[in-house]
Amino acid sequence: xxxxxxxxxxxxxxxxxxxxxxxxxxxxxxINQGDFVCIIGPNGAGKTTLLETLNGLLPHTxxxxxxxxxxxxxxxxxxxxxxxxxxxxxxxxPLSPFLVKDIVLMGRYGRVGLLKKISQKDYNLxxxxxxxxxxxxxxxxxxxxxxxxxLQKVMLARVLAKQPALLLLDEPFSNLDxxxxxxxxxxFSRTHDEKGWTTLMVMHDLNMIPERCNxxxxxxxxxxxxxxxxxxxxxxxxxxxxxxxx
Amino acid sequence: xxxxxxxxxxxxxxxxxxxxxxxxxxxxxxxxxxxMKLTSLGFCMSHAxxxxxxxxxxxxxxxxxxxxxxxxxxxxxxxxxxxQSRLQPEIILGILFSLTMALGLTFLNFIPDSxxxxxxxxxxxGSILGISYLDILRxxxxxxxxxxxxxxxxxxxxxxxxxxxxxxxxxxxxxxxxYLILFLTGITVAVSLKLVGGLLIFAxxxxxxxxxxxxxxxxxxxxxxSPLFGILFSLTGLLLSxxxxxxxxxxxxxxxxxxFGIAVILSPKRRKG
Numbered sequence: 001x002x003x004x005x006x007x008x009x010x011x012x013x014x015x016x017x018x019x020x021x022x023x024x025x026x027x028x029x030x031i032n033q034g035d036f037v038c039i040i041g042p043n044g045a046g047k048t049t050l051l052e053t054l055n056g057l058l059p060h061t062x063x064x065x066x067x068x069x070x071x072x073x074x075x076x077x078x079x080x081x082x083x084x085x086x087x088x089x090x091x092x093x094p095l096s097p098f099l100v101k102d103i104v105l106m107g108r109y110g111r112v113g114l115l116k117k118i119s120q121k122d123y124n125l126x127x128x129x130x131x132x133x134x135x136x137x138x139x140x141x142x143x144x145x146x147x148x149x150x151l152q153k154v155m156l157a158r159v160l161a162k163q164p165a166l167l168l169l170d171e172p173f174s175n176l177d178x179x180x181x182x183x184x185x186x187x188f189s190r191t192h193d194e195k196g197w198t199t200l201m202v203m204h205d206l207n208m209i210p211e212r213c214n215x216x217x218x219x220x221x222x223x224x225x226x227x228x229x230x231x232x233x234x235x236x237x238x239x240x241x242x243x244x245x246x
Numbered sequence: 247x248x249x250x251x252x253x254x255x256x257x258x259x260x261x262x263x264x265x266x267x268x269x270x271x272x273x274x275x276x277x278x279x280x281x282m283k284l285t286s287l288g289f290c291m292s293h294a295x296x297x298x299x300x301x302x303x304x305x306x307x308x309x310x311x312x313x314x315x316x317x318x319x320x321x322x323x324x325x326x327x328x329x330q331s332r333l334q335p336e337i338i339l340g341i342l343f344s345l346t347m348a349l350g351l352t353f354l355n356f357i358p359d360s361x362x363x364x365x366x367x368x369x370x371x372g373s374i375l376g377i378s379y380l381d382i383l384r385x386x387x388x389x390x391x392x393x394x395x396x397x398x399x400x401x402x403x404x405x406x407x408x409x410x411x412x413x414x415x416x417x418x419x420x421x422x423x424x425y426l427i428l429f430l431t432g433i434t435v436a437v438s439l440k441l442v443g444g445l446l447i448f449a450x451x452x453x454x455x456x457x458x459x460x461x462x463x464x465x466x467x468x469x470x471x472s473p474l475f476g477i478l479f480s481l482t483g484l485l486l487s488x489x490x491x492x493x494x495x496x497x498x499x500x501x502x503x504x505x506f507g508i509a510v511i512l513s514p515k516r517r518k519g
Contacts, residue, residue, distance in 0.1 A: 017332065057415060081417030090412075095515055097281070097465045098408050106408060109401040110417025118401070142463035162416070 084164030273476025276455030288448025317432030372443030
């Protein structure tokens with residue numbers, strides 16, 4: 001079943017435990033299937049909180065969040081099987097007993113489901129994702145021995161292997177060099193169209209916003225302050241501030 | 247005269263089987279406990295089991311079943327209490343440890359003198375010679391059940407051991423599996439109590455698994471080698487206790503600690519170049 005509005009939020013608030021001021025306040029928007037949306041805003045604006053609230057890792061305290069037609073709070077486990085999530089600044093213990101191939105394949109585990117075996121299709125997707133990110137040579141390397149950039153590529157390969165319907169990326173290219181970032185943006189933009197994904201990407205560097213992005217949401221102090229096409233949102237003033245902060 | 251000539255073959259087989267099974271089951275569950283940084287869980291559970299056994303003896307009830315109930319109770323309290331208090335599980339374990347220790351010592355006071363000198367001490371230090379067919383059967387069923395559970399839900403355990411939040415984000419219901427590990431630890435401690443003893447069982451949970459972590463970067467290999475180290479350490483500990491007349495629990499704890507020390511020295515993870 002296709003959902004035209006893949007995300008619908010209505011007056012959603014998220015308050016962290018022990019806090020009085022909401023980290024997200026009165027969030028109302030809807031996102032259509034196939035949209036490529038960038039979320040921007042200064043540090044502490046609530047960008048990561050928004051992504052974690054959308055995939056239900058962080059429960060919203062009031063309002064409503066509907067993902068693919070289901071309430072995220074009631075159907076979190078089911079929905080997270082369809083959502084690909086790459087967190088910001090993921091770190092791993094250097095002696096962590098996992099190999100790169102394990103981590104990428106883990107992206108499939110939720111989709112495979114309880115009591116079901118990993119199939120040849122899953123292994124094929126693992127190989128394909130590693131190739132896609134250009135990290136086939138890292139396949140049998142311990143995850144804790146990778147550089148920040150290599151780890152980020154592994155996390156992106158993991159989300160590719162999952163083949164999600166909705167992609168939530170939290171500053172996914174922050175550890176990559178300029179050239180690799182450009183390649184990764186191209187790759188994700190192309191795949192976004194080929195696979196019919198809906199993508200929400202938190203970006204700190206406004207100069208790196210992908211050309212494919214058709215909508216930008218600007219957050220400030222937990223509220224949506226601007227929402228529209230890149231031309232409407234990326235004003236000269238915002239770009240100047242963004243460049244200064246970046 | 248060697249212990250092997252004194253003991254009847256049947257008794258020797260029971261002792262060796264019990265030792266191997268306890269080595270496998272404790273170190274297998276230890277693989278999860280060490281990775282989750284919940285090493286205090288081992289001694290908290292063992293003290294809960296000890297308190298339960300002491301209560302059983304004081305009330306003239308079967309000590310094993312009361313020990314089992316106490317260990318499972320700790321497992322059920324720990325998860326929700328950690329969630330509610332938003333504190334690290336290690337802090338909650340510290341609180342529960344002092345509580346179970348205090349309860350155990352209090353219950354000991356109510357045990358009649360005759361039982362105090364024999365049964366209570368065997369709970370503390372283990373009594374391998376008193377192990378029965380039924381104990382072996384219980385250990386075998388538990389070992390088999392844990393191996394089946396780990397095999398059936400390997401994907402879920404694997405993902406949770408890497409990172410709980412990422413596993414949750416993948417669509418894995420992490421909480422039931424987290425509670426399952428706590429629950430299985432409780433049962434493992436209570437069932438293995440008779441062999442190693444309440445005060446030293448956590449050595450058999452933590453040491454073989456920690457030794458296996460020194461050698462491999464692949465979690466599957468750790469799951470395989472941790473029980474093998476468990477068997478090696480517990481059998482060596484048993485032999486040491488026979489020849490030097492040490493309590494079995496103490497011997498296993500000493501051997502497994504030395505084994506861990508050797509693993510650290512030989513660990514390829516720390517080798518340069």
